[in-house]
Amino acid sequence: MAADQLDEITARAKAMVAAGRGGDLMLMPGWWYVITADSFLDRMTAMPDIVELAPAVRCPTLCLRGDQESEDTYPAEAFAAHAGAICDVEIIPKCDHFYRGREQAVIDRVAAWLRRTLG
Structure with missing residues (x-):
């Protein structure tokens, strides 16, 4: 989903959430649609294996x-x-x-x- 930009996009999502902008949309370089910063971080931390x-x-x-x-x-x-x-x-x-x-x-x-x- 984040392609080769995982660290950069994760940092951006964390900064957006910290700034109260967790519901704002982010473009994903390895994906064909957008996701909110909150949802991106949730997928990174709460998705079961x-x-x-x-x-x-x-x-x-x-x-x-x-x-x-x-x-x-x-x-x-x-x-x-x-x-x-x-x-x-x-x-x-x-x-x-x-x-x-x-x-x-x-x-x-x-x-x-x-x-x-x-x-």
Whole structure:
């Protein structure tokens, strides 16, 4: 999200919050939209590590990811490898983060998973 400017953007966000401007928007060089200084710092400090928490998930899980999404950002395979229960990973081909034009593929995968998992 901050690309190669993490330290600079973190310092700017902290300064904005300290000045009472935590709700002001910031542009992110590695992202396609804006975020508030408060939200940026929250993501840096309060976002859980889902792979670290995966062993505590004790129910069947389906992880979907478009093939155009980064495994580093959306670690479906890593989550499945550490999950505390069955975790299926479905990678939707020709698919971006928003599943544009691939909605039916998502519906089909989720419906099939629910039929298999719930009987």
